[in-house]
Amino acid sequence: MSYVLLLSCPDRFGVVAATAEFIASQEGNIIHAEQYVKGGVGGDGSVFFQRIEFELTNDRSATDFHDAFQAVADRFAMVVDLRDNSVPIPTAIMCSKQPHCLYDLLTRWRSGEMPMDLRVVISNHPDHRDIVEHMGLPFVHLPVTQDTRPEQELEVLATLAEHDVELTVMARYMQILSDNFVSQHPMRIINIHHSFLPAFVGANPYRQAHERGVKLIGATAHYATADLDEGPIIAQDTAHVTHRENVQQLTARGRDVETLVLSRAVRAHLEHKVAVHGHRTIVYS
Structure with a gap:
């Protein structure tokens, strides 16, 4: 199954690594990732944005993935939107x-x-x-x-x-x-x-x-x-x-x-x- 993860949060060290590590832990394969920092990297009030396309090699549902990812989201105060590419x-x-x-x-x-x-x-x-x-x-x-x-x-x-x-x-x-x-x-x-x-x-x-x-x-x-x-x-x-x-x-x-x-x-x-x-x-x- 192919998914898109849209996220935003205050810019902090380790956001990219934590997100990628979580996807890997769920048997996910990242196909494409793009990111942007509004306000400059490391600046006060900077906001981090990222879009990640990934595939899950198991039969885990989007709901299960989203629920499990909540711990990462809470850690970085993320706003998260997870979408299933197969559902128009x-x-x-x-x-x-x-x-x-x-x-x-x-x-x-x-x-x-x-x-x-x-x-x-x-x-x-x-x-x-x-x-x-x-x-x-x-x-x-x-x-x-x-x-x-x-x-x-x-x-x-x-x-x-x-x-x-x-x-x-x-x-x-x-x-x-x-x-x-x-x-x-x-x-x-x-x-x-x-x-x-x-x-x-x-x-x-x-x-x-x-x-x-x-x-x-x-x-x-x-x-x-x-x-x-x-x-x-x-x-x-x-x-x-x-x-x-x-x-x-x-x-x-x-x-x-x-x-x-x-x-x-x-x-x-x-x-x-x-x-x-x-x-x-x-x-x-």
Whole structure:
């Protein structure tokens, strides 16, 4: 069985050795390990982060391993997350009318490229029902207005609970989630938006960017928090543009970047390569 161990703790001498020795004692074989120290090695307040992929050569369960590792975790005041690589994360996609991020994720999932257990697609518009159901997935249409937002969010939450969803991907879902919604899925909602923010807010950001003659466009994928568009960043990318490109061309280039950045962020989460610390992330390679 293959597992991923994500851990963080105050930086102290012997953390790496103790963890490796424990894995070896459980008949484990480390495949890959990566670490990072925030604040400088040995510095006051430094925090140690590590991601370890390992295989157990016996039939010990993840629960048994985690329980036994607790002694090491307590010794170093670790925060520990143990994941079984053979169990994909139950995932939902939320979308509105724009199709590019949704279609990209559906294609990557259907082809086996994206290792997620995709269970449902939720939308406030009916536009993508045919393609989603053609892919063999439930499509739940939950329209929303300013007056019905609280009731609609309760329906969305109920749908996520019905499908036992752990990760929710906002694939250009053009609605603002309430603090109550986000608080029920902390660091388990990934959002995507253009990287002009805080400039060019509101409708038609690429038109605004074109009018200002921008030379660089981009996208940001982050965890959704109560602070709109300010959650911990998982992935970003940019593309150079020129004065020759019109609004439609800028928008198309922007959508290309959005699909790549969102898929990159979702993959990092699915492969247990993201550690959140305060307002920032550590994204392992």
